[in-house]
């Protein structure tokens with residue numbers, strides 16, 4: 001609070017309008033984006049991880065006054081302020097016209113264990129969190145009242161560092177909440193709002209914080225307050241620490257605490273959207289509250305709970321997320337009497353026919369929510385096979401488990417240089433018509449040269465960034481000077497550049513393309529048509545197999561013929577993701593089918609003119625157009641032997657890359673433009689951007705799932 005006031009005082013009067021942006025992430029998807037803050041102090045801005053609050057704290061008053069007398073800057077600030085007010089006050093939005101029943105008092109409540117809003121707010125691990133952030137942003141743009149419910153982690157997810165033997169080490173840094181763009185919520189007496197939840201048989205308190213994401217509000221719970229025991233203060237210290245006991249306490253806090261928090265805030269959601277299973281305990285608390293209020297039984301209130309709840313499943317594996325019976329018993333033995341249940345009835349809520357020994361969060365979510373959906377067409381098919389019995393058991397009349405394919409928030413992921421082109425050729429308001437295929441057909445009007453040139457700049461930018469990151473990592477590891485100097489030769493903007501960035505876990509098969517190392521080396525070091533690769537991603541802290549894959553890739557990339565051609569960027573985050581998806585030529589994804597529920601990074605790539613080269617799984621099954629907008633890797637075979645499938649997929653990767661892809665890429669005309677490649681870039685944008693965006697996704701949720 002004090003810092004907020006200090007920032008206010010520090011801002012020279014002409015710069016006061018900055019304050020509204022410091023505490024609302026809306027700036028991050030406007031035409032100004034970071035430049036609004038970057039021009040204040042470029043180096044500081046970078047050191048602060050693009051966090052406006054930290055920047056304001058660190059910047060000198062002298063520098064602020066320089067800007068305060070710069071008419072150009074003031075004009076930009078004024079324009080953005082006007083735009084912001086228009087944005088906040090619009091009353092003709094899509095949602096206001098389509099769903100007037102969803103209001104600020106009765107919004108959609110969106111529950112998720114992680115949120116990826118921006119790189120400066122490290123409350124996410126990967127795709128699930130980034131999806132949640134994009135969902136809130138599109139809800140805001142569409143005028144759909146939405147509040148997010150989540151946890152505020154003291155340390156967030158770990159930072160990745162590779163040691164000299166290529167082994168991943170986890171580093172944790174404390175977030176200073178006062179230096180993040182969030183504010184504590186206070187009650188009517190001006191005291192910090194806190195809610196109570198029983199966890200491990202102790203009553204604990206959690207403090208409520210708020211983050212503004214355009215019109216959407218994200219509320220976060222934090223147990224790190226003096227009223228709590230030392231152990232309880234640690235409940236919200238880390239995201240996905242790998243400790244199942246901690247995970248359970250976090251999920252009780254998110255689910256049960258989340259419902260109580262909304263009540264304490266006076267919010268009565270029109271709809272509860274549970275994004276993945278982690279918040280499924282919310283269903284119990286909603287039921288308990290309803291039973292209390294109306295003096296009814298669980299059976300009597302079930303329909304009411306169902307009416308207002310939606311569950312989105314994100315995994316195609318049959319076990320889903322589970323806890324042991326003992327864990328559930330020790331946490332819920334005092335709770336189930338409030339639901340009028342005994343032990344057996346309660347455990348039945350999480351019973352899974354495939355494994356009666358555990359309590360399944362997916363089973364709980366499927367049995368108590370009114371509707372459920374998967375996140376791509378293919379994932380829908382798989383999920384129906386896995387879950388339909390369980391899902392329809394509690395009610396014959398429920399709609400089949402459907403799907404809404406994930407999408408991305410275009411204005412957050414597009415490179416400003418390309419947005420500028422889109423404004424010229426698609427219209428200034430291209431993003432307002434993002435789901436309109438007509439708008440995107442105008443991509444064909446962009447001269448090949450212009451699109452290619454801008455892509456070349458973005459690619460060179462990515463390579464400069466990659467070298468810088470690799471250099472710093474080698475210096476940190478105190479590598480020998482030869483290795484440090486070798487960074488100068490790392491990557492070449494003229495070479496076809498592949499990108500691969502995702503969590504290192506077995507099913508993602510990050511090492512598939514290394515199966516035949518000599519063939520890969522031949523392709524990469526080809527004299528006439530070389531290929532290079534930028535790679536990034538973390539393994540979960542206790543995933544030894546994942547860490548081993550990273551280590552092997554680091555080893556392989558030291559090979560004399562590969563060392564200038566493969567670069568690993570440590571500590572993948574939303575910022576690195578942005579630069580990668582905006583600068584890469586060809587994006588790889590090689591999951592084991594059908595385990596990629598959706599995936600979204602390839603959608604970000606396509607929006608920026610990159611091309612996907614991926615296994616047909618998740619969203620790519622819907623996005624891929626044969627010989628038009630990208631390539632597919634391999635063919636699904638009916639074999640239980642993973643080796644057989646891996647061999648087929650790897651062979652397909654090598655042969656398409658060397659026979660077709662490099663030829664098209666290097667086939668340039670007199671103006672040095674590879675016409676045929678650019679044609680595919682345009683097709684990639686035109687066919688993918690209108691569909692795989694989060695405006696379309698949120699509209700689908702409203703029309704098919706929030707309303708019915």
Ligand SMILES: *Cc1c(COP(=O)(O)O)cnc(C)c1O
Nearest residue numbers: 126127502573574577599600601
């Ligand atoms: C988009 C994104 C993801 C999700 O990518 P997948 O395609 O699901 O692997 C993960 N992490 C970050 C930082 C992202 O920006």
